[in-house]
Amino acid sequence: AQSVTQLGSHVSVSEGALVLLRCNYSSSVPPYLFWYVQYPNQGLQLLLKYTTGATLVKGINGFEAEFKKSETSFHLTKPSAHMSDAAEYFCAGGGNKLTFGTGTQLKVEL
Amino acid sequence: DAGVIQSPRHEVTEMGQEVTLRCKPISGHDYLFWYRQTMMRGLELLIYFNNNVPIDDSGMPEDRFSAKMPNASFSTLKIQPSEPRDSAVYFCASMGYPLDNEQFFGPGTRLTVL
Numbered sequence: 001a002q003s004v005t006q007l008g009s010h011v012s013v014s015e016g017a018l019v020l021l022r023c024n025y026s027s028s029v030p031p032y033l034f035w036y037v038q039y040p041n042q043g044l045q046l047l048l049k050y051t052t053g054a055t056l057v058k059g060i061n062g063f064e065a066e067f068k069k070s071e072t073s074f075h076l077t078k079p080s081a082h083m084s085d086a087a088e089y090f091c092a093g094g095g096n097k098l099t100f101g102t103g104t105q106l107k108v109e110l
Numbered sequence: 111d112a113g114v115i116q117s118p119r120h121e122v123t124e125m126g127q128e129v130t131l132r133c134k135p136i137s138g139h140d141y142l143f144w145y146r147q148t149m150m151r152g153l154e155l156l157i158y159f160n161n162n163v164p165i166d167d168s169g170m171p172e173d174r175f176s177a178k179m180p181n182a183s184f185s186t187l188k189i190q191p192s193e194p195r196d197s198a199v200y201f202c203a204s205m206g207y208p209l210d211n212e213q214f215f216g217p218g219t220r221l222t223v224l
Contacts, residue, residue, distance in 0.1 A: 032211045036215075042217060043201055043203075043216050044201070044203075045215070046212055046213075046214075051210055094211070096160070096205070097158065
């Protein structure tokens with residue numbers, strides 16, 4: 001069965017600090033991987049995606065993620081957190097039918 | 111493009127009533143997905159369509175739920191009769207030719223069943 005696992009349902013960082021949100025996928029998941037962000041009372045918005053090619057993927061708002069096949073990971077990072085980054089982040093993988101992780105709530109503190 | 115449009119944005123109803131949620135996908139997209147989001151179960155795929163045809167409805171919880179896509183620009187998700195445990199946010203998403211498999215989500219409908 002396909003699965004996407006996000007480690008840590010809540011992550012708290014200080015403004016200006018590194019953001020690291022972890023995502024691992026099962027090897028049965030096709031190598032199409034995504035990170036979505038959800039702000040309160042809104043739908044999901046695509047941050048970045050990996051389909052083929054370069055394993056380091058850059059997205060919107062300064063976020064990036066690296067596809068590591070050997071580790072079955074697709075962790076999301078941002079060098080310097082901003083208050084506006086506070087939201088819920090979802091990792092997803094698959095083809096036409098996506099499997100979503102359970103989400104990580106990011107809190108950014110002053 | 112206006113993006114994926116869902117209506118209503120909020121729905122409050124009483125147990126036993128019929129509820130109909132509506133979705134207009136992005137023009138030209140030939141895949142449409144219905145999801146349900148709850149605190150307990152997270153984001154669940156209910157059903158998805160390709161070219162107006164249901165492809166996978168294995169996530170539909172029970173016979174009280176039904177979904178249709180009569181044409182490329184409109185889909186409905188119906189719950190009849192509704193129950194309090196159906197309270198959730200329901201999202202519609204659409205996707206174009208699946209080279210990138212990127213789904214575009216609507217703003218969601220928050221359903222409360224009393």
